[in-house]
Amino acid sequence: MEPLKLQNIPLPHRAVFGPMAGFTDAPCRRLMAQHGAGFTVSEMVSSRALVYHDHKTVSLLKAQPNGAPYGVQIFGEVPEIMGEAAAAIEEYDFDFLDINMGCPAPKIVSGGAGSKLMLDPDLCGKIVEQVLAHTSRPVTVKMRKGWDADHITAVECAKACEQAGASLIAVHARTREQMYTPGIDLDIIAKVKDAVHVPVLGNGDIHTAEDAVTMVRETGCDGVMIARGALGDPWLFERVNAALEGAPAPKEPNLQARMNALRRQVEEMVEQKGEFVAMPQARAQTMHYMKGLKGAASLRRYCCELTHLEDIDRLIEAVFDQQRKAGLDPDDTRQIPFP
Known part of the structure; x- marks a missing residue:
């Protein structure tokens, strides 16, 4: 082609x-x-x-x-x-x-x-x-x-x-x-x-x-x-x-890779625009990362409350907690996380 x-x-x-x-x-x-x-x-x-x-x-x-x-x-x-x-x-x-x-x-x-x-x-x-x-x-x-x-x-x-x-x-x-x-x-x-x-x-x-x-x-x-x-x-x-x-399907990212991508994206937004402008915008961006996760509805509530960059860590911790509660093992790190 x-x-x-x-x-x-x-x-x-x-x-x-x-x-x-x-x-x-x-x-x-x-x-x-x-x-x-x-x-x-x-x-x-x-x-x-x-x-x-x-x-x-x-x-x-x-x-x-x-x-x-x-x-x-x-x-x-x-x-x-x-x-x-x-x-x-x-x-x-x-x-x-x-x-x-x-x-x-x-x-x-x-x-x-x-x-x-x-x-x-x-x-x-x-x-x-x-x-x-x-x-x-x-x-x-x-x-x-x-x-x-x-x-x-x-x-x-x-x-x-x-x-x-x-x-x-x-x-x-x-x-x-x-x-x-x-x-x-x-x-x-x-x-x-x-x-x-x-x-x-x-x-x-x-x-x-x-x-x-x-x-x-x-x-x-x-x-x-x-x-x-x-x-x-x-x-x-x-x-x-x-x-x-026509290439083989790539491996799916694990949860760690998905959360690393979320974190890096929000960090860059804050670097470029400052927390005051970036964090309200980050609420909408992070909600999309909750797709398909266990407890997505309650996790989206966390997304709505993001105000400071460190709030991202609390959101990510909540994501891992919810997956563990659902009996999933989110600590699988076989795939290289997003840099």
């Missing part, structure tokens, strides 16, 4: 880590890249904030070398402002620019950005055109199936974006109306793949290696974008890559 390329940038793997507001900060991106994400993307950044040089927003863009290509995602609905935003961040260290045409959040779509753009394929094309005119990097697009059941526009929007020069298109196989309700439409990914010549990534409901293999097999897409499914489980990338590349 030929390696997947983003213009002239070869991607190490075909499973990539999608952007999520409030989650995909630098420590989270680094963790996913270390476990095999083919690329990572920043939290979405407002084009207007970039044009007005909002330093808080710019801090979201900080790249941390992590062994995988890194993209910055911008959102907005005015082509000229999107172009100016691209020019404003040209000096920063990143590999490609991603345009958000998929966010369903009311505060984003009420301004006409995110998945609201899916109602106007011509505008989608104009935005890509303006961004490309102001950057030296490849431009990618993340979109949805459409706005609602009466406006399934992914194929038209993808064609407009390709014609304007987009290098890759990721398709979340739900409409904006469906938000994140379970169940995706693999057929729309297949239709977009048939309609354009640039690489197409399928996105939505990938929680296992089998989900990824099914998506690629049934749609012909070039790779998969995983987001929520990898939170608290960066090893999902290892399992998916092995399945897509």
Whole structure:
């Protein structure tokens, strides 16, 4: 299988880590890249904030070398402002620019950005055109199936974006109306793949290696974008890559490795942002690590109370205690823990 390329940038793997507001900060991106994400993307950044040089927003863009290509995602609905935003961040260290045409959040779509753009394929094309005119990097697009059941526009929007020069298109196989309700439409990914010549990534409901293999097999897409499914489980990338590349399934991480990953991720968040900002954000990140554990409901309560870095040790101790009470032996250290 030929390696997947983003213009002239070869991607190490075909499973990539999608952007999520409030989650995909630098420590989270680094963790996913270390476990095999083919690329990572920043939290979405407002084009207007970039044009007005909002330093808080710019801090979201900080790249941390992590062994995988890194993209910055911008959102907005005015082509000229999107172009100016691209020019404003040209000096920063990143590999490609991603345009958000998929966010369903009311505060984003009420301004006409995110998945609201899916109602106007011509505008989608104009935005890509303006961004490309102001950057030296490849431009990618993340979109949805459409706005609602009466406006399934992914194929038209993808064609407009390709014609304007987009290098890759990721398709979340739900409409904006469906938000994140379970169940995706693999057929729309297949239709977009048939309609354009640039690489197409399928996105939505990938929680296992089998989900990824099914998506690629049934749609012909070039790779998969995983987001929520990898939170608290960066090893999902290892399992998916092995399945897509025909390699043996990797060993599952033991509890020690999972807790080491959690701890390191939160430590890095605190190093970069300080305890006051990082710890409230860490509550949501750590909850995902409780998936599948015995006593997960009571452990999530611990996650909600995280205020200081040392609270992480109490959470981890509680995790081990709960597993022992359930008769499991969590002290198995046969596998090398996460560094």
